[in-house]
Amino acid sequence: MVLSDPREIVIHVRLFADLRRFLPDGSEEPVPYHLPADSTGADLLAAIGIPEAGEVTIGRNGEIAAHEDALHDGDEVLLFSPMEGG
Amino acid sequence: MADRYGYWNKILHVDLADRSTWVEEPGDAFFRLYGGGRGIIAHYLLKDVPAGADPLGPENVLVFAAGVVTGAPVPGGGRHSVGAKSPLTGTFGEAEAGGFWGAELKRAGWDALVFHGVSEAPVYLSINEAEVEFRDASAFRGQDTGTVEEAIKAELGDPLTRVAQCGPAGENLVRFACVTNDLNEAAGRTGLGAVMGSKKLRAIAVRGKSNVPVADRQALIDVGKWVASTLDENHRGFHEFGTGGAMQGKSLAGGLPTLNYQLGQFEQIDKVDAVAVRDQVRISMESCFACSVRCKKVVQVEQRREDAGTTSNGQPIAVDPRGRYSVDPRYGGPEYESLASLGANLGVDDLIAVCKSNEVCNSLGMDTISAGSTVAWAMECYEKEVLTAADTGGVPIRFHDADGVVDLLHLIARREGVGDLLAEGSQRVAERIGRGSEQFLTTVKGMELAMHDPRHVPRMLVSYLLAPTGGDHMSQTGNKNGLRNQVGLCHFLGYSDDQSLEILRAVTGWDLTPEEMVTMAHRGLTMARAFNLREGFTRADDTLPPRFREDLPMHPGVTQELIDTTVTEYYEELGWDAGTGVPTPDTIRRLGIEADLAVPQ
Numbered sequence A: 001m002v003l004s005d006p007r008e009i010v011i012h013v014r015l016f017a018d019l020r021r022f023l024p025d026g027s028e029e030p031v032p033y034h035l036p037a038d039s040t041g042a043d044l045l046a047a048i049g050i051p052e053a054g055e056v057t058i059g060r061n062g063e064i065a066a067h068e069d070a071l072h073d074g075d076e077v078l079l080f081s082p083m084e085g086g
Numbered sequence B: 001m002a003d004r005y006g007y008w009n010k011i012l013h014v015d016l017a018d019r020s021t022w023v024e025e026p027g028d029a030f031f032r033l034y035g036g037g038r039g040i041i042a043h044y045l046l047k048d049v050p051a052g053a054d055p056l057g058p059e060n061v062l063v064f065a066a067g068v069v070t071g072a073p074v075p076g077g078g079r080h081s082v083g084a085k086s087p088l089t090g091t092f093g094e095a096e097a098g099g100f101w102g103a104e105l106k107r108a109g110w111d112a113l114v115f116h117g118v119s120e121a122p123v124y125l126s127i128n129e130a131e132v133e134f135r136d137a138s139a140f141r142g143q144d145t146g147t148v149e150e151a152i153k154a155e156l157g158d159p160l161t162r163v164a165q166c167g168p169a170g171e172n173l174v175r176f177a178c179v180t181n182d183l184n185e186a187a188g189r190t191g192l193g194a195v196m197g198s199k200k201l202r203a204i205a206v207r208g209k210s211n212v213p214v215a216d217r218q219a220l221i222d223v224g225k226w227v228a229s230t231l232d233e234n235h236r237g238f239h240e241f242g243t244g245g246a247m248q249g250k251s252l253a254g255g256l257p258t259l260n261y262q263l264g265q266f267e268q269i270d271k272v273d274a275v276a277v278r279d280q281v282r283i284s285m286e287s288c289f290a291c292s293v294r295c296k297k298v299v300q301v302e303q304r305r306e307d308a309g310t311t312s313n314g315q316p317i318a319v320d321p322r323g324r325y326s327v328d329p330r331y332g333g334p335e336y337e338s339l340a341s342l343g344a345n346l347g348v349d350d351l352i353a354v355c356k357s358n359e360v361c362n363s364l365g366m367d368t369i370s371a372g373s374t375v376a377w378a379m380e381c382y383e384k385e386v387l388t389a390a391d392t393g394g395v396p397i398r399f400h401d402a403d404g405v406v407d408l409l410h411l412i413a414r415r416e417g418v419g420d421l422l423a424e425g426s427q428r429v430a431e432r433i434g435r436g437s438e439q440f441l442t443t444v445k446g447m448e449l450a451m452h453d454p455r456h457v458p459r460m461l462v463s464y465l466l467a468p469t470g471g472d473h474m475s476q477t478g479n480k481n482g483l484r485n486q487v488g489l490c491h492f493l494g495y496s497d498d499q500s501l502e503i504l505r506a507v508t509g510w511d512l513t514p515e516e517m518v519t520m521a522h523r524g525l526t527m528a529r530a531f532n533l534r535e536g537f538t539r540a541d542d543t544l545p546p547r548f549r550e551d552l553p554m555h556p557g558v559t560q561e562l563i564d565t566t567v568t569e570y571y572e573e574l575g576w577d578a579g580t581g582v583p584t585p586d587t588i589r590r591l592g593i594e595a596d597l598a599v600p601q
């Protein structure tokens, strides 16, 4: 029997606007990301490979979150880049 | 003639009163000075509109101005500007639009059209290359834009004709009527459709067959290839959603205009954003002239399942489960501004109704921002009993009432019942009724702010305070909005400033420097400022209404101190007097616009 690693958390991620270019090809949203426990929003952005991550807005379970906030197993995360519209 | 690229040196003047036309060839220096768009518009407004003229009277002029880039074969090169003294604000009026009409005007051999006077009877102008013809438009009175565009194409026997027109709202002098082109594009802001309507000019049909000469075609083709091959890196969001793909983020961050800008979060935003549009009602994405980004949404809804077929790629077309509305795909689909102004800011979470409201605005010819914001203001007034059933003829105007909005938009465009009052725009109505209703205004210089809350997006503050047109989000000084709008290059394209310069050089062959690009933008803004000063606007008008002084739950209100420093810094940046905002004699000389405005003593 394989037990899930207690030191790993799974985060469900949706990407918006220009960040959608970081969607893995052919993946369905939300995309599950497996991260070490105690990972933060910034760690998630790094794992996805988003440059200039400082500009990104992180929404976690319907609230805005700081980049240094810790993530928890099962969190629903939305990521946004600033985008103009007219 | 020296080699001439990017423009024809041909401006068509039309006197609607006596139906005469003449061609002005202003010379190469003119185009290098003004670049197009705002520069050309400001030149004619300063020259031909007497101070204090009635915007809806014969003294106003209506200018359609392409830029030097418009019609060049490069992504984003499909934009043109429309301008006149604004009937909404009394200021310099200007708006830009994409699509194909502006490029067609250039391909017909014209850089700009200037309309003088007022026609006695409804008329439309047909331009086919050098051939210009006045044609009877009496049968079009009251007809929606789709019917009129089709009738014109049939009458002229040419389906490739491109049509710009004012719609019934313009005919009825709704002060925020827009000028629509290609049915789904709008020079939306400042009420230019009402100017067109006041001149009884229903439409301008253009057909062109000449390629705009460019200095370095290969360089432009290379830019096009770059855009296409880097689409994923640079324009993925626009390509996939158009505008409005990040509204959930804006709401989370507390900056989404909600309930007349009282709140920054709309809980139901995922029901009425561009993601919902893509998933529920969109049938395709369309493009503007020469652009591979294809960011323009097209939506379709049918009232009944039996009328709804499938899209070209086999997806079923959406059906209104309540059987209320069909939404015609000829009118495109809602952009971010419209999703926010006709959705969240009204508390409306009914996507089909929002799409219907957007269609009503496009088919009847109204700016979605001012129309939506005027309704939002009226809703708050009604909720707070500042506007009562006695004022509205018994029509309730309530937040969250999706169907009420659709009905109200029809009334406004036709100036029927309470619509006649609201067709004046929120600020005029507030001035008329008083009772504290001005506390709920979201206007600067009489124009409703676009859907970017300056409390959340501080860089919009300068545009709102200082755009010559009032609460406009498209008038920053920098190259992106300031210059691109003037020369006819879409600001959604992810070009760097260097690339914009390269495009301008490749089109015109000019040995342009980055400094000259900035100077060109400043020239347009300074001339527009001079026009406003002449019309009696002062520093006191470069301000925000009380609503934006209030705190949002997540963002503090804008302080007077911030307004003061923003205004002063901008005046200084533009070379205007730091106290009054009057362009200094030095600046006027440096910009080379002495002929346009007398040097102040």
Ligand code: SF4
Binding pocket: B075, B076, B077, B078, B098, B099, B238, B286, B287, B288, B289, B291, B292, B293, B294, B295, B296, B490, B491, B492, B493
């Ligand atoms: S980016 Fe979009 S709006 Fe701009 S030219 Fe291309 S299709 Fe038109």
